[in-house]
Amino acid sequence: MSTIVLEDVCYSVAGNAILKGVNLEVKEGEIVSIMGQSGSGKTTLLKLMTGLRRVTSGKIIIEGTDISCLTENELEKVRLTTGLVFQYAALLDSLTVRDNIVFGIVRHQKKSSKAELDKLVEQLLTEVQLSPEVASQYPSELSGGMQKRVGLARALAMKPSVLFYDEPTSGLDPVTSHAIDTLIVHTRNQREVTSVVVSHQLSSIFRISDRVALLDGGVVRAFGTSEELHASSDPVLQEFLQSDIVPIAQGEERHQNNGS
Numbered sequence: 247m248s249t250i251v252l253e254d255v256c257y258s259v260a261g262n263a264i265l266k267g268v269n270l271e272v273k274e275g276e277i278v279s280i281m282g283q284s285g286s287g288k289t290t291l292l293k294l295m296t297g298l299r300r301v302t303s304g305k306i307i308i309e310g311t312d313i314s315c316l317t318e319n320e321l322e323k324v325r326l327t328t329g330l331v332f333q334y335a336a337l338l339d340s341l342t343v344r345d346n347i348v349f350g351i352v353r354h355q356k357k358s359s360k361a362e363l364d365k366l367v368e369q370l371l372t373e374v375q376l377s378p379e380v381a382s383q384y385p386s387e388l389s390g391g392m393q394k395r396v397g398l399a400r401a402l403a404m405k406p407s408v409l410f411y412d413e414p415t416s417g418l419d420p421v422t423s424h425a426i427d428t429l430i431v432h433t434r435n436q437r438e439v440t441s442v443v444v445s446h447q448l449s450s451i452f453r454i455s456d457r458v459a460l461l462d463g464g465v466v467r468a469f470g471t472s473e474e475l476h477a478s479s480d481p482v483l484q485e486f487l488q489s490d491i492v493p494i495a496q497g498e499e500r501h502q503n504n505g506s
């Protein structure tokens with residue numbers, strides 16, 4: 247059974263069609279990445295899948311439930327089983343790392359004692375490979391990579407069965423990006439959590455994903471394994487795949503150098 251099924255998902259804002267019939271299936275425990283140019287609608291699609299936005303038409307079926315026709319209260323329950331790791335970690339600056347991590351639990355499952363929460367925070371920090379001392383620090387004291395790890399720990403605190411990552415490695419140096427990629431795969435392996443990653447960084451995408459979708463022109467233009475996509479003859483897909491590795495044309499390079 248597929249954990250996530252998108253059927254003809256359309257989304258328009260202010261008369262502007264951003265998604266024009268997206269179809270996609272993600273199997274249980276799979277890591278699927280959605281790639282596409284900036285502005286292609288990747289973040290919008292994640293917001294629809296997590297119920298932060300409503301589809302204009304179409305279905306979004308998460309673990310057998312079509313979330314597009316749920317009430318706000320029903321959606322809130324679904325959100326408890328799905329975790330979202332935002333592009334900019336989205337931690338609350340005025341709270342310590344500990345309080346950021348337990349924020350959702352304290353809000354939704356008030357019965358945990360302070361000692362239980364402290365223990366959970368320690369376990370989660372260890373799981374995302376941070377030292378337990380980080381718990382008392384504030385987000386502004388952490389590096390970008392550490393903030394992303396805390397963002398993941400916060401999502402894991404709710405024991406999600408589905409995790410969504412928005413540009414998890416954007417703004418990170420290559421070594422830190424690689425470490426976060428490894429952590430995404432490790433998290434899936436340990437927790438068997440179905441994972442959807444939105445990214446425009448091809449190196450990360452092909453390192454971690456079981457299957458990859460290309461979002462282009464408001465639809466899933468291509469979907470398959472790395473081998474299948476690289477073997478495809480679709481010119482739009484091939485241009486996208488090459489965009490990472492084609493050297494900058496000499497003229498452009500000179501132009502850039504002149505500008506600096």
Ligand SMILES: Nc1ncnc2c1ncn2[C@@H]1O[C@H](COP(=O)(O)OP(=O)(O)O)[C@@H](O)[C@H]1O
Binds near residue numbers: 260282286288290
């Ligand atoms: N609330 C909104 N109002 C107007 N335009 C929006 C809104 N949200 C997204 N868009 C537009 O939708 C398109 C897709 O945005 P987004 O999903 O953020 O793309 P991506 O994450 O792939 O860069 C962009 O052209 C953006 O300007």
Ligand SMILES: [Mg+2]
Binds near residue numbers: 288290
């Ligand atoms: Mg985005």
